[in-house]
Amino acid sequence: xxxxxxxxxxxxxxxxxxxxxxxxxxxxxxxxxxxxxxxxxxxxxxxxxxxxxxxxxxxxxxxxxxxxxxxxxxxxxxxxxxxxxxxxxxxxxxxxxxxxxxxxxxxxxxxxxxxxxxxxxxxxxxxxxxxxxxxxxxxxxxxxxxxxxxxxxxxxxxxxxxxxxxxxxxxxxxxxxxxxxxxxxxxxxxxxxxxxxxxxxxxxxxxxxxxxxxxxxxxxxxxxxxxxxxxxxxxxxxxxxxxxxxxxxxxxxxxxxxxxxxxxx
Amino acid sequence: xxxxxxxxxxxxxxxxxxxxxxxxxxxxxxxxxxxxxxxxxxxxxxxxxxxxxxxxxxxxxxxxxxxxxxxxxxxxxxxxxxxxxxxxxxxxxxxxxxxxxxxxxxxxxxxxxxxxxxxxxxxxxxxxxxxxxxxxxxxxxxxxxxxxxxxxxxxxxxxxxxxxxxxxxxxxxxxxxxxxxxxxxxxxxxxxxxxxxxxxxxxxxxxxxxxxxxxxxxxxxxxxxxxxxxxxxxxxxxxxxxxxxxxxxxxxxxxxxxx
Numbered sequence: 001x002x003x004x005x006x007x008x009x010x011x012x013x014x015x016x017x018x019x020x021x022x023x024x025x026x027x028x029x030x031x032x033x034x035x036x037x038x039x040x041x042x043x044x045x046x047x048x049x050x051x052x053x054x055x056x057x058x059x060x061x062x063x064x065x066x067x068x069x070x071x072x073x074x075x076x077x078x079x080x081x082x083x084x085x086x087x088x089x090x091x092x093x094x095x096x097x098x099x100x101x102x103x104x105x106x107x108x109x110x111x112x113x114x115x116x117x118x119x120x121x122x123x124x125x126x127x128x129x130x131x132x133x134x135x136x137x138x139x140x141x142x143x144x145x146x147x148x149x150x151x152x153x154x155x156x157x158x159x160x161x162x163x164x165x166x167x168x169x170x171x172x173x174x175x176x177x178x179x180x181x182x183x184x185x186x187x188x189x190x191x192x193x194x195x196x197x198x199x200x201x202x203x204x205x206x207x208x209x210x211x212x213x214x215x216x217x218x219x220x221x222x223x224x225x226x227x228x229x230x231x232x233x234x235x236x237x238x239x240x241x242x243x244x245x246x247x248x249x250x251x252x253x254x255x256x257x258x259x260x261x262x263x264x265x
Numbered sequence: 266x267x268x269x270x271x272x273x274x275x276x277x278x279x280x281x282x283x284x285x286x287x288x289x290x291x292x293x294x295x296x297x298x299x300x301x302x303x304x305x306x307x308x309x310x311x312x313x314x315x316x317x318x319x320x321x322x323x324x325x326x327x328x329x330x331x332x333x334x335x336x337x338x339x340x341x342x343x344x345x346x347x348x349x350x351x352x353x354x355x356x357x358x359x360x361x362x363x364x365x366x367x368x369x370x371x372x373x374x375x376x377x378x379x380x381x382x383x384x385x386x387x388x389x390x391x392x393x394x395x396x397x398x399x400x401x402x403x404x405x406x407x408x409x410x411x412x413x414x415x416x417x418x419x420x421x422x423x424x425x426x427x428x429x430x431x432x433x434x435x436x437x438x439x440x441x442x443x444x445x446x447x448x449x450x451x452x453x454x455x456x457x458x459x460x461x462x463x464x465x466x467x468x469x470x471x472x473x474x475x476x477x478x479x480x481x482x483x484x485x486x487x488x489x490x491x492x493x494x495x496x497x498x499x500x501x502x503x504x505x506x507x508x509x510x511x512x513x514x515x516x517x518x519x520x521x522x523x524x
Contacts, residue, residue, distance in 0.1 A: 217515060249502075250466070
């Protein structure tokens with residue numbers, strides 16, 4: 001049995017290490033510029049869709065997205081939310097159509113081009129839609145549902161870890177409960193610097209690091225004028241997001257996030 | 266010229282059209298129709314049958330009215346019966362008639378149907394003024410409320426009406442996008458007051474009318490002035506730095522794209 005001072009010392013060292021690691025990875029405490037990359041190189045964007053209003057607003061935000069720059073998109077919905085999944089499919093179809101149209105406009109289609117790869121544009125496999133168990137039922141508090149939150153967390157960890165395209169470069173959310181859990185899962189993976197060594201992404205992850213992936217952009221709902229939603233406040237208080245965007249000047253003036261104009265169209 | 270008597274006993278005068286084979290004119294039993302006539306330009310053509318003539322019935326003594334819709338929506342998640350009840354209140358219906366509304370359409374949510382049925386049984390529904398207002402309702406449409414919004418905008422052969430919304434952001438945005446005047450009535454029963462703040466701010470900026478459950482007739486009047494001054498959506502404001510490209514700009518930043 002080692003004497004008490006040793007135990008205390010070891011505990012203190014471990015705690016310090018843990019805290020330092022946390023400070024290092026939390027975006028709010030340690031901001032790092034992302035590594036520069038060229039447009040058109042493969043990127044992985046993860047979008048969290050919530051129920052009804054959240055989904056509609058998120059897809060409206062994403063309308064100007066260029067699929068040539070955001071080459072792979074993963075959508076995450078809560079279970080039982082077929083509506084969101086359906087809307088995401090619909091959104092992707094529109095994105096493909098818009099992209100094809102723009103291509104046609106920018107480069108007149110020559111016959112040689114027709115049969116080549118040029119006009120195929122974005123293929124179907126450029127996005128996927130995943131379902132995780134709901135963190136909470138509608139009108140249920142997040143705290144009163146530790147079990148379902150835990151189930152959701154496991155599903156999120158698994159989703160991120162086993163994703164065939166590896167960790168997302170960017171997580172975009174406007175604050176459904178599921179997104180809190182997913183961001184927590186991402187933070188855990190970054191905290192322990194887990195690289196996918198097994199699973200479908202193991203090959204592509206070789207030689208890369210976790211740091212710099214899974215950056216979080218949180219967009220506060222347009223419906224929030226003077227005070228962010230609870231999700232927004234939690235994310236900011238815990239320092240979990242790299243950028244927070246708000247859609248009312250008043251919120252920025254009160255010290256919440258950055259105002260870049262009304263983003264919903 | 267054939268003359269027929271509709272159910273409510275007002276003689277129908279067919280607008281002279283000189284085509285006497287148009288004899289089989291049926292007067293619909295709905296009080297919705299004020300006007301019945303044939304689009305003469307279509308009768309001249311052979312394609313009358315596939316062209317579905319416009320039927321408008323004219324009742325003598327009554328002013329020709331084009332459709333003007335007031336669309337009320339309470340959203341899908343929470344019920345808001347008090348809004349439905351207020352819109353079926355005689356004072357409110359009177360206000361609608363004052364401003365020449367012809368239709369009142371309700372999206373009443375999960376359990377708002379009762380209020381509408383109660384109203385139909387009540388003596389208010391029998392009163393003379395209400396008779397020529399067509400009142401209808403449905404619970405919710407998963408495909409969205411686009412067609413109702415467009416009807417309120419007056420697409421087809423109507424004039425622009427108004428949308429009355431529980432302050433759900435989806436319905437407000439829909440109305441702003443197609444530029445139909447909207448009255449926003451936040452639900453006072455909800456604990457969170459962010460909808461109240463949204464309605465207030467939008468009203469200050471001149472996009473909507475902020476309505477309250479106890480003064481909805483006044484809101485209808487204010488909506489008429491909003492019709493003339495409503496600002497186009499979306500606003501041109503892009504924050505402090507006009508060269509910022511909004512969300513996509515921030516995302517590009519975070520991905521480290523070099524231009």
